[in-house]
Amino acid sequence: MILKSKDLLGLKDITKEEIQGILDTAKTMKLIIQSGTKKTPHLQGKTVITLFYENSTRTRTSFELAAKYMSGNSVNISVSTSSVAKGETLIDTGRTLDVMGTDVIIIRHSMAGAPDLLAKHTNAAVINAGDGLNEHPTQALLDMFTVMEAKGDLNGLKVAIVGDILHSRVARSNIWGMTKMGAKVVVAGPPTLLPSHIKDLGVEAYTDIEKAVEDADVVMALRIQKERLEKGLFPSVSEYARFFGINENIVKKAKKDALIMHPGPVNRGVEITSALVDGDSSLIDTQVTNGVAIRMALLYLMTRKDG
Amino acid sequence: MRLLIKNGFVTDGIGIHTGIRDIYIEGGVIKQIGENLSYQADRVIDAEGLYVFPGFVDAHCHLRDPGYEYKEDIKSGTLSAAYGGFTSVACMPNTNPVADNKAVITYIIDKAKKEGVVHVYPIGAITKGQKGEVLADIGEMKEAGAVAISDDGVPVASASLMRKAIQYASAFGLTVISHCEDLSLKENGSMNEGYMSTVLGLPGIPHEAEEVMVAREILLSEGLGIPVHIAHVSTKTSVTLIRDAKKRGVRITCETCPHYFSLTDEAVRGYNTNAKVNPPLRTEEDRLAILEGLADDTIDIIATDHAPHHIDEKDVEFNLASNGISGFETAFGLCSEYLLKTGVLSLERFVSKIAVNPARLLRIPKGTLKEGSAADITVCDLKKETIVDVRKFRSKGKNSPFDGKRLQGAVIYTVVDGNVVVENRE
Numbered sequence: 001m002i003l004k005s006k007d008l009l010g011l012k013d014i015t016k017e018e019i020q021g022i023l024d025t026a027k028t029m030k031l032i033i034q035s036g037t038k039k040t041p042h043l044q045g046k047t048v049i050t051l052f053y054e055n056s057t058r059t060r061t062s063f064e065l066a067a068k069y070m071s072g073n074s075v076n077i078s079v080s081t082s083s084v085a086k087g088e089t090l091i092d093t094g095r096t097l098d099v100m101g102t103d104v105i106i107i108r109h110s111m112a113g114a115p116d117l118l119a120k121h122t123n124a125a126v127i128n129a130g131d132g133l134n135e136h137p138t139q140a141l142l143d144m145f146t147v148m149e150a151k152g153d154l155n156g157l158k159v160a161i162v163g164d165i166l167h168s169r170v171a172r173s174n175i176w177g178m179t180k181m182g183a184k185v186v187v188a189g190p191p192t193l194l195p196s197h198i199k200d201l202g203v204e205a206y207t208d209i210e211k212a213v214e215d216a217d218v219v220m221a222l223r224i225q226k227e228r229l230e231k232g233l234f235p236s237v238s239e240y241a242r243f244f245g246i247n248e249n250i251v252k253k254a255k256k257d258a259l260i261m262h263p264g265p266v267n268r269g270v271e272i273t274s275a276l277v278d279g280d281s282s283l284i285d286t287q288v289t290n291g292v293a294i295r296m297a298l299l300y301l302m303t304r305k306d307g
Numbered sequence: 308m309r310l311l312i313k314n315g316f317v318t319d320g321i322g323i324h325t326g327i328r329d330i331y332i333e334g335g336v337i338k339q340i341g342e343n344l345s346y347q348a349d350r351v352i353d354a355e356g357l358y359v360f361p362g363f364v365d366a367h368c369h370l371r372d373p374g375y376e377y378k379e380d381i382k383s384g385t386l387s388a389a390y391g392g393f394t395s396v397a398c399m400p401n402t403n404p405v406a407d408n409k410a411v412i413t414y415i416i417d418k419a420k421k422e423g424v425v426h427v428y429p430i431g432a433i434t435k436g437q438k439g440e441v442l443a444d445i446g447e448m449k450e451a452g453a454v455a456i457s458d459d460g461v462p463v464a465s466a467s468l469m470r471k472a473i474q475y476a477s478a479f480g481l482t483v484i485s486h487c488e489d490l491s492l493k494e495n496g497s498m499n500e501g502y503m504s505t506v507l508g509l510p511g512i513p514h515e516a517e518e519v520m521v522a523r524e525i526l527l528s529e530g531l532g533i534p535v536h537i538a539h540v541s542t543k544t545s546v547t548l549i550r551d552a553k554k555r556g557v558r559i560t561c562e563t564c565p566h567y568f569s570l571t572d573e574a575v576r577g578y579n580t581n582a583k584v585n586p587p588l589r590t591e592e593d594r595l596a597i598l599e600g601l602a603d604d605t606i607d608i609i610a611t612d613h614a615p616h617h618i619d620e621k622d623v624e625f626n627l628a629s630n631g632i633s634g635f636e637t638a639f640g641l642c643s644e645y646l647l648k649t650g651v652l653s654l655e656r657f658v659s660k661i662a663v664n665p666a667r668l669l670r671i672p673k674g675t676l677k678e679g680s681a682a683d684i685t686v687c688d689l690k691k692e693t694i695v696d697v698r699k700f701r702s703k704g705k706n707s708p709f710d711g712k713r714l715q716g717a718v719i720y721t722v723v724d725g726n727v728v729v730e731n732r733e
């Protein structure tokens with residue numbers, strides 16, 4: 001049994017061995033994607049529902065493809081965030097999906113802890129596809145998978161995550177996951193976008209991104225959201241790009257063979273320059289491919305009878 | 308009805324009675340306190356091994372009536388209070404309609420007279436509709452029976468309006484109770500900002516959101532020379548600000564609640580909405596500072612901020628959950644466990660903070676064992692262990708982060724106007 005819990009709510013509460021198990025399974029899944037047929041029977045007769053309270057074509061499509069490649073049925077439910085307060089409660093929605101015979105519910109929600117609440121009240125396996133500022137475990141797993149593919153091992157690597165750490169569930173999941181796998185994680189961004197007590201999560205934190213990137217094996221830029229600007233967390237997009245954006249000069253501080261990553265979608269010229277996005281060290285497209293492999297691995301592991 | 312409470316250890320909180328005493332009650336009034344009294348009584352309570360206090364006075368609770376009777380009403384709320392050892396409670400005005408006029412104040416008082424198990428003292432709103440725009444009819448509310456004014460639940464954002472409220476209410480002998488929270492600092496926060504909010508990915512509320520307004524109220528009180536009371540103090544710096552202000556003679560008073568000296572934001576782990584409260588549970592450093600503030604009398608009052616909610620308002624996403632803890636029935640156990648057992652407070656200082664001082668703040672003739680005063684008495688066992696079970700709460704609100712917790716110290720009898728309203732002895 002690779003996964004101990006019926007759900008995957010985050011990387012915070014799972015072990016190094018569980019993470020390793022998922023990554024190993026994903027290797028096999030990647031071979032299936034790369035094969036001509038792209039079809040396995042692993043999910044035959046299983047129903048996967050994507051329950052998205054926030055838009056994300058990427059993540060949703062990735063899960064859908066994962067289910068389809070494994071012959072599962074997938075159904076999409078979109079709920080607008082504005083209707084959360086007045087509409088059906090999350091618990092009721094979960095119960096309804098349960099009695100309909102759903103095997104896996106993939107939930108994305110604007111509020112941290114929503115997947116935990118759903119998991120507590122349903123028999124279906126719940127996969128967190130992003131909750132508030134909390135976690136986005138499948139993204140972090142695909143990031144780790146991508147790094148391991150390129151570097152062989154995460155242990156001992158220096159990973160610099162740069163940008164809006166405060167509002168990034170990708171950053172949090174990567175911090176939990178990568179530190180468990182032995183990487184040294186460094187975060188950087190404007191002080192207004194660094195979470196309180198972030199160092200207590202076992203990372204180094206900088207406001208000078210050059211320092212953060214120094215000798216890094218991996219440089220990951222995070223998407224900056226325009227609404228943070230409106231909230232006064234930084235003065236302007238151009239100032240952000242100038243002081244906190246990843247560009248060729250910054251990357252020179254990193255190791256020569258440093259990998260460039262971004263969870264997407266990219267604001268070109270803001271958090272990272274186009275030249276880097278399209279450059280030789282960029283793994284941004286590989287990340288997307290690996291996302292499907294990781295999600296196939298999870299769907300497989302979470303629906304097999306022996307866990 | 309003549310009642311004799313014998314052989315209990317009496318502590319009145321003001322140092323007049325401390326020791327084994329008998330209390331004789333007739334016609335709802337304390338007739339005599341003394342050693343070895345021999346009266347013919349209709350009922351004798353043998354309180355040997357028990358502790359006898361003036362009935363507890365809660366300066367801050369939410370009875371939800373009128374308007375939110377599905378959460379609590381005056382009957383269930385006062386029964387819950389009685390089981391917590393409270394014989395008088397002051398209820399906050401965030402009802403529906405808001406208690407911002409004499410009609411609502413009168414409604415609460417009348418209903419409490421008919422259905423209330425303990426005495427109910429309504430607190431009027433500072434501003435109409437608690438909107439923070441114009442003053443409510445403060446004089447008329449006082450005339451109808453309001454004992455203080457507060458916009459609890461929402462802060463009065465305008466310093467100018469707050470200043471006028473403090474001034475105006477003073478003419479009617481009403482103290483302003485300030486719910487300190489700077490909403491521009493709170494933003495969309497739903498728990499204390501710190502390590503735990505980062506771990507849980509919940510938007511944080513910085514402690515300064517409370518402290519900047521505590522500082523403001525201190526300055527307003529100081530400038531005007533008029534007392535102001537700070538509700539539910541939860542942070543270390545709030546305690547420091549109030550301690551320093553008191554030292555230089557500012558007439559500021561404050562309260563804290565049992566959850567601020569017994570829990571930290573660790574309780575939110577697992578997105579436990581029963582630990583969602585406003586102000587939010589803070590860090591261990593803050594909790595220790597609250598204990599220190601209680602020990603050195605910076606904190607005058609222990610109030611419950613009893614805030615019952617329906618399960619549907621808690622069984623939701625953390626961000627959507629209502630703030631508040633159903634607090635009456637765990638208050639004494641928590642005080643006993645965290646303040647008395649540990650020696651943070653002596654019995655006498657505990658009684659001053661849970662009975663004497665709140666009665667003083669509200670200027671009501673309660674919290675006393677003086678001969679000739681109404682016989683409101685709480686009898687407790689400091690040894691008895693109980694396990695908190697929310698299903699047994701008399702309150703409609705089962706929202707407690709203490710469910711399942713073992714506490715030493717329990718209320719055994721609650722006496723209101725000479726009537727035994729709670730009996731909790733095996």
Ligand SMILES: [Zn+2]
Pocket residue numbers: 459460461486538539585586
């Ligand atoms: Zn309040």
Ligand SMILES: [Zn+2]
Pocket residue numbers: 367368369399459460612614
């Ligand atoms: Zn309150």
